Amino acid sequence: MTLSQLRTFALVVRLGSLRAAAAELGVSEPAVSAAVAALRSELGDPLFVRAGGGIAFTPGGRRLAVHAEEIVGLADQARREVAETVTATRSLRVAATADFGEHAAGALLDAFTRRLPDCEVDLVVLEGADLADALARRVADVALGPRPAAGDSLDAVPFLRYQRVLVADSPRAEPLRQVWLTGPAGLEELSEEGRWLAGLPTWPDLVRFPTETEAIDATRAGDGVMLALGHVVRADLRLGTLVRLPLPGTPVQGLWYATVLGRGRASAAARALQEFVTTPGATAAMLAPPGATPSTPRRPPVHVALWS
Amino acid sequence: MTLSQLRTFALVVRLGSLRAAAAELGVSEPAVSAAVAALRSELGDPLFVRAGGGIAFTPGGRRLAVHAEEIVGLADQARREVAETVTATRSLRVAATADFGEHAAGALLDAFTRRLPDCEVDLVVLEGADLADALARRVADVALGPRPAAGDSLDAVPFLRYQRVLVADSPRAEPLRQVWLTGPAGLEELSEEGRWLAGLPTWPDLVRFPTETEAIDATRAGDGVMLALGHVVRADLRLGTLVRLPLPGTPVQGLWYATVLGRGRASAAARALQEFVTTPGATAAMLAPPGATPSTPRRPPVHVALWS
DNA sequence: GGTCGTCATAAGCGAACGGTTAAGAGGTGT
DNA sequence: ACACCTCTTAACCGTTCGCTTATGACGACC
Numbered sequence: 001m002t003l004s005q006l007r008t009f010a011l012v013v014r015l016g017s018l019r020a021a022a023a024e025l026g027v028s029e030p031a032v033s034a035a036v037a038a039l040r041s042e043l044g045d046p047l048f049v050r051a052g053g054g055i056a057f058t059p060g061g062r063r064l065a066v067h068a069e070e071i072v073g074l075a076d077q078a079r080r081e082v083a084e085t086v087t088a089t090r091s092l093r094v095a096a097t098a099d100f101g102e103h104a105a106g107a108l109l110d111a112f113t114r115r116l117p118d119c120e121v122d123l124v125v126l127e128g129a130d131l132a133d134a135l136a137r138r139v140a141d142v143a144l145g146p147r148p149a150a151g152d153s154l155d156a157v158p159f160l161r162y163q164r165v166l167v168a169d170s171p172r173a174e175p176l177r178q179v180w181l182t183g184p185a186g187l188e189e190l191s192e193e194g195r196w197l198a199g200l201p202t203w204p205d206l207v208r209f210p211t212e213t214e215a216i217d218a219t220r221a222g223d224g225v226m227l228a229l230g231h232v233v234r235a236d237l238r239l240g241t242l243v244r245l246p247l248p249g250t251p252v253q254g255l256w257y258a259t260v261l262g263r264g265r266a267s268a269a270a271r272a273l274q275e276f277v278t279t280p281g282a283t284a285a286m287l288a289p290p291g292a293t294p295s296t297p298r299r300p301p302v303h304v305a306l307w308s
Numbered sequence: 309m310t311l312s313q314l315r316t317f318a319l320v321v322r323l324g325s326l327r328a329a330a331a332e333l334g335v336s337e338p339a340v341s342a343a344v345a346a347l348r349s350e351l352g353d354p355l356f357v358r359a360g361g362g363i364a365f366t367p368g369g370r371r372l373a374v375h376a377e378e379i380v381g382l383a384d385q386a387r388r389e390v391a392e393t394v395t396a397t398r399s400l401r402v403a404a405t406a407d408f409g410e411h412a413a414g415a416l417l418d419a420f421t422r423r424l425p426d427c428e429v430d431l432v433v434l435e436g437a438d439l440a441d442a443l444a445r446r447v448a449d450v451a452l453g454p455r456p457a458a459g460d461s462l463d464a465v466p467f468l469r470y471q472r473v474l475v476a477d478s479p480r481a482e483p484l485r486q487v488w489l490t491g492p493a494g495l496e497e498l499s500e501e502g503r504w505l506a507g508l509p510t511w512p513d514l515v516r517f518p519t520e521t522e523a524i525d526a527t528r529a530g531d532g533v534m535l536a537l538g539h540v541v542r543a544d545l546r547l548g549t550l551v552r553l554p555l556p557g558t559p560v561q562g563l564w565y566a567t568v569l570g571r572g573r574a575s576a577a578a579r580a581l582q583e584f585v586t587t588p589g590a591t592a593a594m595l596a597p598p599g600a601t602p603s604t605p606r607r608p609p610v611h612v613a614l615w616s
Numbered sequence: 617g618g619t620c621g622t623c624a625t626a627a628g629c630g631a632a633c634g635g636t637t638a639a640g641a642g643g644t645g646t
Numbered sequence: 647a648c649a650c651c652t653c654t655t656a657a658c659c660g661t662t663c664g665c666t667t668a669t670g671a672c673g674a675c676c
Contacts, residue, residue: 001383002663003311018623031665033624038663043390050623053674060393067386071379075309078375082351085368153572263571264461310633326653339635341654346633358653361644 001042003075006068008035009047013065017054039064073138090119092269095134097145098185100256101125102212103232104160104286105144111285112276119269127185135261141270143259144277146191155266156259159277160286163230163251164193167242169222175247179224180204183212192254193227199249216242227252231287309350311383314376316343317355321373325362347372381446398427400577403442405453406493408564409433410520411540412468412594413452419593420584427577435493443569449578451567452585454498463574464567467585468594471538471559472501475550477530483555487532488512491520500562501535507557524550535560539595 011021012032022032040047047061057065084090096105101123109121124140132148134140147156166175180187186206188194197203207224209215216233219226220241228242230251236242244250258274260266266274276282319329320340330340348355355369365373392398404413409431417429432448440456442448455464474483488495494514496502505511515532517523524541527534528549536550538559544550552558566582568574574582584590 001311001387003309004664006383019621027664028666029623030625030667034664037624043387043394045390045394050672053622055623058393060390063389063393064386067382067389071382071386074375074379074382075314078372078379079309079351081371081375082353082368085366085371086351086353263573265571312634327651335634336636337653338637338655342634345654358642361651363653 001039002035003072005035005039007072008032009039010065010068010072012036012048013057013061013068069137073136077138088118090116090269091122092119092142092267092273093122093124093140094273095124095126095131095140095143095145097127097131097188097191098125098183099188099212099229100145102183103229104256107285107288108144108277108282111282112273115276116269116272119272127188131259135259138261141260141267142273143257145256146188146194147255147257148259149190153262153265154259155262155274156257157274157278158255159258160256160283162254162256164227164254165230165233165237165251166225166245166247167219167228167233167237168225168245169220169242171243171245173225173245175225175245176200176202176204178204179207181207181209181215181218181224181226183215184208184210187227193252196249196252197227309347310343311380313343313347315380316340317347318373318376318380320344320356320363321365321369321376377445381444385446398424398577399430400427400450400575400581401430401432401448402581403432403434403439403448403451403453405435405439405496405499406433406491407496407520407537408453410491411537412564415593415596416452416585416590419590420581423584424577424580427580435496439567443567446569449568449575450581451565453564454496454500454502455563455565456567457498461570461573462567463570463582464565465582465586466563467566468564468591470562470564472535472562473538473541473545473559474533474553474555475527475536475541475545476533476553477528477550479551479553481533481553483533483553484508484510484512486512487515489515489517489523489526489532489534491523492516492518495535501560504557504560505535 008021008025011024012018015021015024018032018036019029022029025032036047043060043064045060045064046058047064048055048057050056080091094105094109105123109123113119113121124134126134131140131143131145132154135143135148135154147158148154168175168178186208187197189198207215207218209218212228212232215226216228216236218224219228220236225245227250233242237244258277260270260274316329316333319332320326323329323332326340326344327337330337333340344355351368351372353368353372354366355372356363356365358364388399402413402417413431417431421427421429432442434442439448439451439453440458440462443451443456443462444458455466456462476483476486494516495505497506515523515526517526520536520540523534524536524544526532527536528544533553535558541550545552566585568578568582
């Protein structure tokens with residue numbers, strides 16, 4: 001049993017296919033097959049059987065899978081922690097959904113790093129469904145966005161109430177007959193607006209933009225309607241460049257959560273951020289209009305990455 | 309970073325010496341040195357430095373140590389769990405201190421396996437200070453005995469009140485001038501009687517016997533005094549073959565705890581035993597005189613092992 | 617009954633793992 | 647200064663790991 005064998009097997013379980021795992025790892029198919037075969041013979045369990053076009057895991061395979069993820073996650077964390085003691089820096093990896101990442105994460109993490117200057121923060125933007133996954137796989141230390149569904153071993157605290165209002169360039173727009181402009185993630189299924197949308201009689205056509213800001217620009221130009229964050233379009237509504245459409249159910253109230261691994265598995269820095277997000281200073285930073293806080297951009301300690 | 313490298317390093321940390329770890333593993337000293345050197349170069353941290361006659365660990369080394377134990381423990385557990393699904397048996401490894409193991413564990417586990425017949429129980433007897441260690445290293449699933457000191461990530465529930473009375477063959481015995489006869493572990497430091505003994509003005513000489521039963525036999529023969537379990541010597545006291553000595557502080561009241569790993573890391577079988585021990589049936593089994601419960605000894609599912 | 621997609625096996629190869637013996641380096645203790 | 651204990655390095659070797667390409671086996675699908 002090797003760490004790399006466990007890592008390979010965990011990926012096979014995650015993707016449900018040797019072929020896909022091989023592609024993901026950038027190696028040939030027999031390489032993956034051999035790694036799993038080694039585990040098979042060592043553990044005396046087939047781990048999975050061929051079923052139909054793909055594979056079906058045995059009970060032993062499923063049990064091994066959860067431990068394999070845990071083991072490789074711990075090994076990676078050990079590597080990181082030792083590296084942190086060497087460089088004398090703390091690192092914090094934050095995952096956020098696209099909407100939160102675009103409108104609030106920057107200001108929030110900026111304020112946080114002013115509080116803890118020795119902490120290097122990385123931000124990865126991914127979809128809401130993957131937030132819990134990223135935590136479990138220890139790809140991220142903190143997840144910011146809708147409350148993850150699999151909350152048994154996660155510690156989620158709400159920290160910001162937001163509302164999405166339906167806006168258009170003119171009050172004569174007909175919401176259910178026009179395209180809905182959205183950010184890159186469409187409408188997150190796990191979020192309140194996603195659940196609200198699922199309850200509508202008709203499912204509108206969505207048009208995705210690389211950012212919600214661009215979607216707002218297009219809405220202003222009359223290209224469609226948009227379920228925009230209230231505090232982001234407040235200025236537009238005041239100026240009249242955008243108007244609210246009074247669809248029942250709007251404004252949709254939602255909550256953003258800061259989630260960390262439960263059961264004492266969260267790092268100190270992760271808990272520090274989770275506590276920080278509920279402070280008044282953090283709320284003020286997130287709701288402030290862009291540019292209001294002249295952050296000293298000497299050496300931006302927040303790195304941002306976008307995952308496909 | 310290899311599982312065997314981590315296992316080796318964890319042992320080095322535990323023993324505080326490469327030489328000792330090599331002896332324990334039955335390999336040469338350079339083998340251990342090379343394993344650790346591989347970790348060193350890969351992680352970019354010396355992990356430890358030579359200090360005086362031995363070694364002193366760096367902060368990175370200490371951090372790696374705790375994760376290394378966790379990782380190899382998880383790997384072993386994964387192996388076991390897969391093996392259990394193959395053989396369709398659940399196994400439960402119980403650790404107990406010598407006193408509890410001798411007088412109560414047999415009847416308790418006998419009753420438990422009658423309740424869960426598909427569960428194979430192994431009992432290892434070790435000293436109280438190692439109980440928490442055995443849990444953390446996942447050598448045992450449940451620990452029965454005094455409450456472990458390092459209780460931060462352990463879940464300990466008290467389940468049996470016991471008392472130790474000072475007995476001798478004659479009321480003229482002078483406790484502080486005679487040898488104290490004990491079981492194999494002496495007097496556990498972590499237990500109530502250990503703490504009580506530490507508070508005495510003079511520390512009596514202890515004579516250890518392979519079992520407490522043999523110590524009782526010797527006490528009956530007048531070889532010394534003994535701090536015996538109340539319910540074990542009840543018959544002797546009634547018959548007059550042993551008498552109580554009224555030393556202040558006696559009888560010493562103590563509690564036995566059933567401890568499992570906290571934070572959701574305990575197995576289902578471990579929690580089942582932890583719950584079972586608090587039931588009236590379990591208490592009755594433990595306090596019943598030996599031979600009172602005619603356990604059907606068809607195929608004794610409880611294995612007992614003694615660790616030096 | 618082909619054909620395709622997917623996993624398994626075979627043969628081979630370089631690199632790393634894990635072990636040995638032998639000798640060196642660095643400290644303690646007398 | 648000396649012996650002594652402990653960790654480290656060097657040189658060497660067999661096994662395993664992890665990867666490749668090529669080919670086979672098995673089931674689904676048309």
